[in-house]
Amino acid sequence: MSETAPAPAPVAGADRHALRAVVLAGGLTFEREVSLSSGTQVWEELVRAGVDTEIRDADSGLLPGLAAAPADAVFIALHGATGEDGALRAVLDLAGVPYVGSPAAACRLAWDKPAAKSVIRSAGVTTPDWVALPHSTFRELGAGAVLDLMVARLGLPLMVKPASGGSALGVQKVSRVEDLPAAMVSCFAYGDTVMVERFVEGVELALSVIDLGDGPEALPAVEIVPESGVFDYTSRYTPGLTEYHTPARVSEDVADRAAALAVRVHEVLGLADLSRTDAIVSPDGQVHFLEVNVSPGLTETSMFPMAIEAAGYELGEVLARLLARRAGNR
Amino acid sequence: MPRHPRLDPLADRYAARTHGMKTSEIRALFSVVSRPEVVSLAGGMPAVTALPLDVVGSMIGDLVSGMGAQTLQYGSGQGDPRLRERICDVMALEGIADASPSEVVVTVGSQQALDLVTRVFVDPGDVVLAEGPSYVGALGVFQASEARVRHVAMDDHGLIPEALEEALMACRANGDRVKFLYTVPNFHNPAGVTLSEERREAIVALAEKYDLLIIEDNPYGLLGFEHEPLRALRARNSQRVIYLGSFSKTFSPGLRVGWVLAPLAVREKLVLATEAQVLCPPSLTQYAVARYLDTQPWREQIKTFTELYRERRDACLESLAALMPAGTAWTQPEGGFYVWLKLPHGLDAKLMQPRAVNAHVAYVPGIGFFADGNGREYMRLSYCYPEPDQIREGVRRLARVIEAELDLHSTFDTVDTGTFRGVGRGGSPNIVGPANSDTYEDGR
Numbered sequence: 186m187s188e189t190a191p192a193p194a195p196v197a198g199a200d201r202h203a204l205r206a207v208v209l210a211g212g213l214t215f216e217r218e219v220s221l222s223s224g225t226q227v228w229e230e231l232v233r234a235g236v237d238t239e240i241r242d243a244d245s246g247l248l249p250g251l252a253a254a255p256a257d258a259v260f261i262a263l264h265g266a267t268g269e270d271g272a273l274r275a276v277l278d279l280a281g282v283p284y285v286g287s288p289a290a291a292c293r294l295a296w297d298k299p300a301a302k303s304v305i306r307s308a309g310v311t312t313p314d315w316v317a318l319p320h321s322t323f324r325e326l327g328a329g330a331v332l333d334l335m336v337a338r339l340g341l342p343l344m345v346k347p348a349s350g351g352s353a354l355g356v357q358k359v360s361r362v363e364d365l366p367a368a369m370v371s372c373f374a375y376g377d378t379v380m381v382e383r384f385v386e387g388v389e390l391a392l393s394v395i396d397l398g399d400g401p402e403a404l405p406a407v408e409i410v411p412e413s414g415v416f417d418y419t420s421r422y423t424p425g426l427t428e429y430h431t432p433a434r435v436s437e438d439v440a441d442r443a444a445a446l447a448v449r450v451h452e453v454l455g456l457a458d459l460s461r462t463d464a465i466v467s468p469d470g471q472v473h474f475l476e477v478n479v480s481p482g483l484t485e486t487s488m489f490p491m492a493i494e495a496a497g498y499e500l501g502e503v504l505a506r507l508l509a510r511r512a513g514n515r
Numbered sequence: 516m517p518r519h520p521r522l523d524p525l526a527d528r529y530a531a532r533t534h535g536m537k538t539s540e541i542r543a544l545f546s547v548v549s550r551p552e553v554v555s556l557a558g559g560m561p562a563v564t565a566l567p568l569d570v571v572g573s574m575i576g577d578l579v580s581g582m583g584a585q586t587l588q589y590g591s592g593q594g595d596p597r598l599r600e601r602i603c604d605v606m607a608l609e610g611i612a613d614a615s616p617s618e619v620v621v622t623v624g625s626q627q628a629l630d631l632v633t634r635v636f637v638d639p640g641d642v643v644l645a646e647g648p649s650y651v652g653a654l655g656v657f658q659a660s661e662a663r664v665r666h667v668a669m670d671d672h673g674l675i676p677e678a679l680e681e682a683l684m685a686c687r688a689n690g691d692r693v694k695f696l697y698t699v700p701n702f703h704n705p706a707g708v709t710l711s712e713e714r715r716e717a718i719v720a721l722a723e724k725y726d727l728l729i730i731e732d733n734p735y736g737l738l739g740f741e742h743e744p745l746r747a748l749r750a751r752n753s754q755r756v757i758y759l760g761s762f763s764k765t766f767s768p769g770l771r772v773g774w775v776l777a778p779l780a781v782r783e784k785l786v787l788a789t790e791a792q793v794l795c796p797p798s799l800t801q802y803a804v805a806r807y808l809d810t811q812p813w814r815e816q817i818k819t820f821t822e823l824y825r826e827r828r829d830a831c832l833e834s835l836a837a838l839m840p841a842g843t844a845w846t847q848p849e850g851g852f853y854v855w856l857k858l859p860h861g862l863d864a865k866l867m868q869p870r871a872v873n874a875h876v877a878y879v880p881g882i883g884f885f886a887d888g889n890g891r892e893y894m895r896l897s898y899c900y901p902e903p904d905q906i907r908e909g910v911r912r913l914a915r916v917i918e919a920e921l922d923l924h925s926t927f928d929t930v931d932t933g934t935f936r937g938v939g940r941g942g943s944p945n946i947v948g949p950a951n952s953d954t955y956e957d958g959r
């Protein structure tokens with residue numbers, strides 16, 4: 186579709202100025218606001234790194250826009266459906282537009298939390314027990330009986346969350362059995378499938394992975410300590426309410442196993458370029474996989490940029506290199 | 516430079532009153548509302564494009580090129596005298612015949628007037644009475660000054676005088692200092708209802724009986740669809756009523772011009788307070804409003820606005836009647852911008868919001884209009900901004916959302932294994948507000 190000649194594979198920053206990038210941000214999901222701030226930060230960092238960058242929403246103007254002014258590569262700073270579930274990437278594949286990040290099929294898998302957990306568990310990675318069900322199952326079999334089984338099997342407390350989606354929207358911790366039906370009702374407002382997961386007490390880590398061409402590399406873990414005890418939307422996006430320690434204050438052994446887990450997840454699910462795995466280290470030192478994000482948050486309060494910085498990289502440089510690689514591969 | 520572990524090196528330094536200032540997931544849910552794919556019945560934005568924009572444009576241009584020495588200069592803290600005269604003419608339309616320009620203070624929207632009045636009267640812990648539900652921007656001001664808000668029930672005819680008297684007696688018995696009653700008598704935000712003639716008399720009489728000060732907030736009074744405006748409370752009592760007005764809904768909210776009409780002694784304090792806050796209201800926009808009132812057919816323009824809003828109100832009410840599932844109830848506004856809708860028993864407008872956003876329709880959950888956590892089964896719908904067809908489409912989407920939510924509740928409400936209680940809660944039969952919301956919000 187694009188009529189520009191493929192850019193030559195960049196040698197260090199030599200062709201940086203010839204690179205034309207489009208950052209996609211916005212979208213029609215609950216995470217629009219988060220995406221706009223991720224996208225703005227990416228745009229600023231790329232411009233600072235000398236890349237000719239434009240920011241665009243993922244709406245009906247996108248494809249005509251990309252056809253009229255082709256990009257050498259696209260950076261997807263969209264969070265939530267279409268940007269993260271593989272759909273938009275499948276369309277970019279159809280259009281022959283290169284993009285940074287994981288391929289469509291891998292995204293589809295990672296987006297579906299229960300499906301990703303099955304694959305991850307089969308690969309030998311620890312993840313809390315769970316069950317994911319649509320509303321219709323409760324309607325047909327009787328909610329009381331199904332909920333009773335869940336509690337009997339998974340115990341309390343439980344995490345109730347939408348089977349897909351991010352920014353902790355719709356995620357609730359349920360400690361009392363009588364609160365479970367109401368938690369299910371409010372969670373089903375986000376989507377038709379709810380995942381109920383065993384709660385794991387411990388230290389929360391954000392495990393970022395990048396691949397600059399030499400294979401996936403785990404960046405220093407970011408330890409998350411929300412003042413309220415819950416890493417919810419407010420704790421995430423109000424500076425001051427959460428402490429972040431990078432590198433995490435865990436033993437070397439735990440740090441190594443966490444890093445290995447994140448790389449393993451990245452590989453097992455077939456992810457590319459960048460990802461962020463969320464995990465909890467229980468008091469016995471076990472690292473439990475919670476979920477992985479193919480489009481990690483890149484806002485001013487996000488963990489991926491903290492990890493980049495702690496590893497001694499510059500965010501703009503890293504993003505520019507990822508874009509240049511994709512542009513070169515078309 | 517390494518980042519502060521809390522990303523905010525000043526985190527421990529903020530005033531206690533900022534502790535509630537946090538990003539909430541409501542922001543996330545509202546983030547798509549401005550997209551054209553979404554029908555927003557949420558915002559209360561006036562239809563400013565119905566103004567003769569070119570005329571207003573050249574008028575403002577002339578004010579700068581011809582009178583820049585005044586319009587671009589500081590002005591008096593109380594506001595431009597010419598504008599204050601015209602404001603008295605505007606108030607006369609609602610029966611306030613005795614107002615003098617010297618009793619008027621021009622403010623940056625009536626929002627600043629609300630803030631000034633609250634600063635001048637309220638100490639932390641004082642009680643402010645307000646309708647339940649009440650205007651969210653007023654609740655924010657009351658909260659900032661650490662007032663305790665006590666809601667007084669209202670129904671289809673506005674604030675209920677008996678409920679007001681009960682609240683006053685209860686406060687007296689408690690030894691609470693009631694500083695004032697805050698009320699929006701016309702086309703209430705968010706309830707959409709209007710205080711009836713009889714109740715106006717009754718409430719003013721109660722003010723006399725209980726030595727009550729009333730803050731009458733009236734931005735919508737001239738936007739009636741059915742009849743001439745009812746006489747303002749201020750027209751019935753000039754000593755116990757402080758009146759707030761605004762050009763935001765009759766002309767333009769972007770100009771930020773409102774006012775307060777208060778007895779002289781109060782006016783003096785308001786002027787000192789506003790000088791401390793903003794020095795003076797913006798000169799250019801005051802001149803713009805005065806010039807607009809002097810030279811443009813502003814009463815005809817208000818008719819144009821009301822015709823437009825009436826058509827939108829009709830589209831909204833007709834489609835609600837045609838599409839809403841049984842058990843839903845709503846108010847019948849005779850002017851203004853808003854319909855207040857009560858969901859079928861047990862539904863929660865805030866919890867339902869993600870489903871609505873997924874269905875591309877937006878509303879404001881009722882809980883925000885109460886200082887005490889009430890209002891969960893209510894929502895505010897604004898018909899002022901979308902075109903009638905969009906309104907109909909929005910209501911259609913909303914009806915489907917409510918139906919899906921009812922279906923969900925029918926699955927989980929009946930949970931009864933001995934282990935679980937259903938999620939349904941007791942509700943009140945009153946359309947407008949919890950019938951007896953005599954709970955306090957501790958502003959602190």
Ligand SMILES: Nc1ncnc2c1ncn2[C@@H]1O[C@H](COP(=O)(O)OP(=O)(O)OP(=O)(O)O)[C@@H](O)[C@H]1O
Pocket residue numbers: 313344346350351352353354356382383384385386389415416463465475476478
């Ligand atoms: N099983 C669990 N045990 C303990 N805490 C959990 C569990 N699952 C989730 N959490 C907590 O809830 C938060 C949100 O959960 P999760 O990461 O699954 O949601 P998300 O919406 O996908 O978030 P993100 O924005 O990171 O994609 C986590 O960051 C963690 O603090």
Ligand SMILES: Cc1ncc(COP(=O)(O)O)c(C=O)c1O
Pocket residue numbers: 559623624625626627650652699704732734760761762763768771772773
């Ligand atoms: C009842 C009420 N009071 C005050 C205001 C604030 O208006 P202004 O634009 O004059 O500040 C509004 C605006 O929506 C309102 O509805």
Ligand SMILES: [Mg+2]
Pocket residue numbers: 352353463476
């Ligand atoms: Mg997560």
